[in-house]
Amino acid sequence: xxxxxETLGRAEESxxxxxxxxxxxxxxxxxxxxxxxxELCYVSLRSxxxxxxxxxxxxxxxxxxxYTADVRTALADVxxxxxxxxxxxxQVIAATESxxxxxxxxxxxxxxxxxxxxxxxSLLLVDPHADAGAWEQHGALLSxxxxxxxxxxxxxxxxxxxxxxxxxxxxxxxxxxxxxxARAARRDTRRRRKP
Numbered sequence: 001x002x003x004x005x006e007t008l009g010r011a012e013e014s015x016x017x018x019x020x021x022x023x024x025x026x027x028x029x030x031x032x033x034x035x036x037x038x039e040l041c042y043v044s045l046r047s048x049x050x051x052x053x054x055x056x057x058x059x060x061x062x063x064x065x066x067y068t069a070d071v072r073t074a075l076a077d078v079x080x081x082x083x084x085x086x087x088x089x090x091q092v093i094a095a096t097e098s099x100x101x102x103x104x105x106x107x108x109x110x111x112x113x114x115x116x117x118x119x120x121x122s123l124l125l126v127d128p129h130a131d132a133g134a135w136e137q138h139g140a141l142l143s144x145x146x147x148x149x150x151x152x153x154x155x156x157x158x159x160x161x162x163x164x165x166x167x168x169x170x171x172x173x174x175x176x177x178x179x180x181x182a183r184a185a186r187r188d189t190r191r192r193r194k195p
């Protein structure tokens with residue numbers, strides 16, 4: 001993520017001094033929003049994995065497995081829907097035309113993710129008085145799935161404004177002026193030397 005952020009920063013700086021940077025001004029907000037959103041998706045995914053680990057670590061001895069086959073299948077379906085939504089995020093970011101059709105694909109994948117999450121929730125129902133630990137861990141797992149869904153949704157939101165480069169400071173303007181003046185002076189010196 002750090003490398004992607006650094007690369008995007010260099011592209012922003014390059015677009016700042018490029019008079020034909022219109023395409024960058026259009027795409028840059030989507031890239032910045034998506035990069036931030038994907039970073040938050042990564043954090044949410046780590047939380048989801050931690051919730052799974054916590055349940056696996058504290059499984060009662062009398063239980064053969066942490067989750068039944070139905071729950072494991074439902075959890076795999078949830079993760080599959082998440083991956084599908086993230087694949088569509090790439091289409092939103094990379095869209096050269098309007099990203100709206102790709103956003104609709106993400107929305108459809110998120111609807112499917114919500115349906116699968118609801119199915120998983122129904123399978124994880126447990127009486128909090130009978131097994132408070134399982135109830136708490138299942139809640140943490142479902143909460144992590146919800147956070148992940150929200151972060152994927154935020155990743156493809158439409159930018160509220162067009163990107164504008166930061167204004168050039170006086171110090172930067174003076175540095176550019178010195179470079180231009182030095183180049184002009186060298187050019188004049190070369191012209192005078194030529195017979």
